[in-house]
Amino acid sequence: MAQSDILFPLLDAFKIELPSWGFADTGTRFGKFFQDAAAGNIDEKLADAGQVHKLTGSCPTVAVHVLWDFKKEQNASEVAAMAKRHGVAIGAINPNVFQDQEYKWGSITNRAEAIRHAAIEHILDSVKIGRTVGSQYLSLWFADGINYPGQSDIIARKHWAAEALKQVHGAMPQDMTMLVEYKPFEPAFYATDIADWGMASHFARVAGPRAKVLVDTGHHYQSTNIEQIVAWLLDENMLGGFHFNDRKYADDDLTLGSIDPYQIFRIFHEIENHRFRAGQLPPIAYMVDQSHNLKPKIEAMIQTVDMAQQLYAKACLVDRKALAESQAREDLVQSENILRGAFLTDVRGLLADWRKSKNLPADPLAAHRQSGYEKKAAAERRKKYGSKGGGGYA
Numbered sequence: 001m002a003q004s005d006i007l008f009p010l011l012d013a014f015k016i017e018l019p020s021w022g023f024a025d026t027g028t029r030f031g032k033f034f035q036d037a038a039a040g041n042i043d044e045k046l047a048d049a050g051q052v053h054k055l056t057g058s059c060p061t062v063a064v065h066v067l068w069d070f071k072k073e074q075n076a077s078e079v080a081a082m083a084k085r086h087g088v089a090i091g092a093i094n095p096n097v098f099q100d101q102e103y104k105w106g107s108i109t110n111r112a113e114a115i116r117h118a119a120i121e122h123i124l125d126s127v128k129i130g131r132t133v134g135s136q137y138l139s140l141w142f143a144d145g146i147n148y149p150g151q152s153d154i155i156a157r158k159h160w161a162a163e164a165l166k167q168v169h170g171a172m173p174q175d176m177t178m179l180v181e182y183k184p185f186e187p188a189f190y191a192t193d194i195a196d197w198g199m200a201s202h203f204a205r206v207a208g209p210r211a212k213v214l215v216d217t218g219h220h221y222q223s224t225n226i227e228q229i230v231a232w233l234l235d236e237n238m239l240g241g242f243h244f245n246d247r248k249y250a251d252d253d254l255t256l257g258s259i260d261p262y263q264i265f266r267i268f269h270e271i272e273n274h275r276f277r278a279g280q281l282p283p284i285a286y287m288v289d290q291s292h293n294l295k296p297k298i299e300a301m302i303q304t305v306d307m308a309q310q311l312y313a314k315a316c317l318v319d320r321k322a323l324a325e326s327q328a329r330e331d332l333v334q335s336e337n338i339l340r341g342a343f344l345t346d347v348r349g350l351l352a353d354w355r356k357s358k359n360l361p362a363d364p365l366a367a368h369r370q371s372g373y374e375k376k377a378a379a380e381r382r383k384k385y386g387s388k389g390g391g392g393y394a
């Protein structure tokens with residue numbers, strides 16, 4: 001079988017969701033560097049995402065962050081219509097229960113019942129937005145946690161989180177999946193309430209059958225074996241999706257594979273290995289969550305999508321039958337070489353052929369650079385917002 005016969009249908013089905021916030025000016029706690037072409041409102045974010053989808057053919061949906069993207073009293077169907085005008089649709093809905101002053105001591109794990117209630121209400125409103133825009137995913141990340149030993153009762157917080165997630169799950173339509181994201185630290189520095197995949201998986205199980213774990217590749221300690229976590233979650237039917245980005249030190253939000261492409265390949269290898277073992281894969285929401293502030297936003301997004309496609313294609317080329325045979329012989333050198341051989345295969349030509357077969361530009365980044373989109377957006381947005389951007393993200 002030709003490699004293209006194997007790869008093309010898999011690439012057809014491999015969709016990657018873009019984050020609205022990845023197109024806006026962002027920064028670190030030390031400051032923001034503004035880009036003239038950064039998006040300043042939801043319409044511009046969706047337009048930019050539309051440009052990435054137009055060039056890659058693989059990013060039909062855009063994740064939104066409710067407080068960053070929806071003005072007060074914003075009509076959600078208008079946003080859905082806006083997305084449609086830009087050739088995309090609204091994807092995962094991300095409630096935001098971390099930036100308002102009332103959440104200083106936590107949101108769903110705040111000891112004050114009224115605050116827990118307010119946080120749940122906001123998440124329930126987000127479910128409603130999801131229903132209106134036809135979203136399949138409610139994506140939850142909580143900044144909740146404590147900064148000092150003794151600050152709070154860890155188990156009381158565990159119970160409050162479980163109660164909240166159960167209540168939200170009960171309000172979700174049948175076709176909506178709850179994604180529970182974990183992160184070891186930041187902004188909580190001593191004990192984050194949902195700190196790792198074990199805790200996320202516990203909460204997802206307690207919440208209900210349509211709750212799964214979201215793996216953000218930047219949310220692990222140095223040298224954590226993320227692919228092993230992914231393999232376990234798949235085997236337990238608890239993997240819901242990914243937030244793709246790369247990191248060198250912490251949650252750096254760099255473009256995918258910029259630091260360690262082999263790690264992302266190994267994650268895809270475990271996913272394809274699950275397909276090989278189980279005969280099928282559950283739905284997996286592949287989403288980007290990067291908002292680093294130096295690369296031009298659209299270029300950074302195209303780079304990430306292209307990298308994800310390359311690494312996924314490489315993992316699909318692993319000869320799984322040969323691998324199983326060499327594993328059975330305890331031939332670890334050959335087994336590793338099978339993986340590395342696939343990883344070292346240059347799939348750029350195949351990817352270009354796949355794109356041409358879809359009437360897409362063979363090189364989406366070059367096509368974007370030639371399109372003049374960036375220059376036009378920069379001129380228009382600079383005129384509109386001045387040198388300090390339009391905001392749109394905290």
Ligand code: PSV
Pocket residue numbers: 021094141181183216243251289291
């Ligand atoms: C938190 O670090 C996180 O990964 C969550 O997914 C948030 O929604 C996102 O970043 C905001 O950039």
Ligand code: MN
Pocket residue numbers: 141181216243289
């Ligand atoms: Mn994330």
